[in-house]
Amino acid sequence: MGILPDQYDKYVRFFKFMLKYWNSDVFSFSGDEIQSADKENIADEFDHTPEELTEDLKKMGPTYVKLGQLLSTRPDLLPPHFMEALATLQDDVDEVEYEVVEEIFKEEIGVRISKAFLSFDKEPLASASIGQVHKAVTLSGQVVAVKIQRPGIRKRFIEDLDTLMELSKKAESISKVARSYSLHTVIEELRYILLKELDYNLEAQNLLTLKTNLKSFHHLFIPAPVLDYCSSRVLTMDFVEGNKITKVSPLKIMDLDMVPLIDDLIKGYLNQIIIDGFAHADPHPGNVYLTPDNKIALMDAGMVAKFSNQMQETILKLMIGLSNYDSSRVTDLLLSISEYDDKDVDLALFTKNIERKIQESQNQKAKDLQTGRTLIEINQMAAKQNIHIPVDLNVLGKILLNMDQIVATLTPEYDMQKTVKEYAKHLMQKRMKEDLKPGNLMELFLEMKDLTESLPYRINKFTENLAENKIRIKVDTIDEDRFTGAFQKVANRITAGLIIAALIIGAAMLVQIPSSFTVFGYPAFAFVLFIIAALIGMYLLYQILFVDESKKQK
CATH class of the missing domain: 1.10.287 (Helix Hairpins)
Known part of the structure; x- marks a missing residue:
């Protein structure tokens, strides 16, 4: 596809950005920086500051702002202090006028705001690059939050993302660095996530699924959508009272027993990942609220992660291996699900690095153990050695890293590693019971039936080919x-x-x-x-x- 006149500005903005950051050490840092406790000294080692990067992304427009926020979930690509800046990145956008909000609502839902709600605050609670949120009260008296998508934002995002897809593909063809970090795959993944986030119907369904899956965790709260007032551009859901975890007062933390809440939060996330295969993928402290009735509310279900059955089992084994400090088991599991070329990879060095990382974790105090950070550092080591670990483990590392931050805020002395180890074993038993369900056994019996029925034919065919000298064995590099x-x-x-x-x-x-x-x-x-x-x-x-x-x- 050629560079069309109306695309000129997009390409110019992109190339200006890349010329500035392409050779920057921001995107080529060593994973060792993440271990340092002094962030100010770390920042001095880079030729660009996090604030400078966020401002440049803002100038490039709302698509890049959102991509910057999504990149904050990829700690294998950026230093930790840059990730923190991107996680809080907000576009300097003007509020959408109430008349436009009312027009979009009527177009999507089919009724006027005044007919749908007893009251509707014209001033938004928050305004972001994709949409803005208003507080309202339904005719039944339910207090809700109404999220309205900005007009024309979908078209603009798709155009910018298509441009990024094309340029990232070209970058991989000429740059070894782009190939080692699978730049095109990263952009493709971010494009997929962002387009899903633009559909509020999907977010409403995500809320319902999470609410159902987490119903047994009584200290967790998921706001329910009001489906009658939801569409692809309008999302209406329970209004969540309370404060962000980061803004809870120290006195309240001291007065309240936070351990049961943290227990449910950690176990709930492990259950989402390992049993349900469907998890809230962005639990950074800004998306986690403490409600007045002392529950942890998970906000913003636009970004979710889905794990295949095979990946769920691998993650379970990996969590047990990490909790047991079994470096050889962890290495074998990672290599079994990764893509790499034996000619380009020093497996002995990779194994040695994993062993060192596990040993470092073993020597730390219980309260300082951070499984999420360990996984992120392992991802970084793998990327630098041309071992492509599935994106699922990046998401897992980010989720666990956010858990570490929330635990550090609410219960600094909490032994998260111990909870993960004990609950992982419980989930192992739960998965084994799931495998013994009649449905799973029936599937196994059907597989055995198919094998039994086809085995005589296959044996007969094999012996026939053997008798007619049609069997050929191809073996390379042997005597x-x-x-x-x-x-x-x-x-x-x-x-x-x-x-x-x-x-x-x-x-x-x-x-x-x-x-x-x-x-x-x-x-x-x-x-x-x-x-x-x-x-x-x-x-x-x-x-x-x-x-x-x-x-x-x-």
Whole structure:
């Protein structure tokens, strides 16, 4: 696709940004910086500040502002203090006029605001790049928050994202750095997430799903959508009273027993990831509220993560491996789900780095252990060695890192590692019980039935091809003579086994026939066949136990 006149400004803005940051150490930092406790000293090591990056993104427009916020969920790409700045990045946007809000609401829902609500605050509670939120009261007296999407924002986002998709693909074709961080895949993932977030119908369904999945965690609250007043551009849901976790007063934290709340929060997230495979993906402290009735409310379900059944099992095993400080198990699990080329990867070095990272965690105090940060650092090490770990683990690392921050705010002495370890074992038992459900067993029986039905045909086809000399074995880089000799030895022993079986069966049949020539009361011919079978059998046994074993040792 060529550069069209109406796209000129988009390309110019993008290339100006890239010229400034392409060779910047912001995007090529070493994962070691994340371990430092002094953020001011870390910031001095970079040629651009987080504030400078956020201002540049604001100048590029709302699409890039949102992409900056989404990049804050990719700690494998940016230093921690840059992520914090991007997580709070807000566009300097003007409020949408009430008349426009009313027009969008009527167009989407089919009724005027005055007919749908007893009251509707014209002044928005918050205004962001995608939409703004108003407080209202329904005709039934329910206090709700109404989110209205900005006019024309969808078209603008799609145009900017298409431009980014094209440029990221070209960047990978000419840049090794872009390829090592799978830049096109990152942009594609962010595009997918952002387009989903533009559809408020999906966010309403996400709220319903999360509310159902977390109903057994009594200290967690998910606002329910009012579906009659929801559309792709309008989202109406329960209004959440309370304060952000970061703004809860120290006195309230001291007065309230936060441990049950944190227990439910951590276990609820583990349950979402490992059992449900559907998780609220952006639990940064700004999206987590403490309500007046002392519950933790999870806000903004526009961004969710979905985990396949296989990934759920891998994450469960990984969490158990991390809690047991089993570096070899963690390494094996990571490599089993990653993409890499043996020629470009030093697996020994990667294994060594993982072992060191796990050992560092083992030597820390319980309250300082941060599983999320460990996963993020592992992702960084993998990326630098051209090992492409699935994005799911980046999301997991970010979720757990946010859990670490919330725990540090509400219960600094809480042993999160202990809770993760104990609850992971409980979830292992829960998954095993799920596998024993009638539906799963029926699926297993159907698979066995299919195998049983197809096995005779497959064996028949194999033996037919074997008889017609149609079987071909392709093996690279082996000693052909040695392989042929081994194959011949196997064939000879199979033949000998068949001969022994035939001799025994024949002798057994001859025993039943009366004969004048006997040995120890048995027909002589049958006795001779038994003796021959026994001798061949003992010879084969000798070859297997002694001759082959001695060759193996040599």
